[in-house]
Amino acid sequence: DGGITQSPKYLFRKEGQNVTLSCEQNLNHDAMYWYRQDPGQGLRLIYYSQIVNDFQKGDIAEGYSVSREKKESFPLTVTSAQKNPTAFYLCASSPGRGQPQHFGDGTRLSIL
């Protein structure tokens, strides 16, 4: 089945550690996105990529980094510079600009 796969489902980070969240899609979508969701809040855009080897900062990019080396993959690294990383992270993809986004099932990141 086509879809978006995020892994792991739960992730724990120690202080000062970088962690990488995986996002893979087999929908042949050009655009991919990373959002952060905090309790009682809407989704906030971290980074997005319209095509391979290109990405742009969203509204809350500080402390995060991404890469887009392959069309189907858009990993997100939460660096030690992100002081409040505990959140639910959602990856999405869309066929292109302005097209509805489809989401993965998320990764919940917690601090040890």
Next chain:
Amino acid sequence: GQQLNQSPQSMFIQEGEDVSMNCTSSSIFNTWLWYKQDPGEGPVLLIALYKAGELTSNGRLTAQFGITRKDSFLNISASIPSDVGIYFCAGQLYNFNKFYFGSGTKLNVKP
């Protein structure tokens, strides 16, 4: 970033009742989307709207793209327990590559 005001924040209704929620902004949007999110899962697309005044249905759900292009509405008729969840609106500004999300409406349905 852009502000999308979604209301109400939460609703407690009886099974069988109809539900209405809305999203407003001070900016003009090109596209409106409505999603539903169950606990611990990603949002699932319910309805997409592309033209001012457009009215689109998906089963018991009906959504409208406001005529001013600054708002959108979602109605659920004859609610059932599986309608429980958080409903999000999302809007795309003209000529922008990204969507802005409302803070969600949490729906609770009593059997």
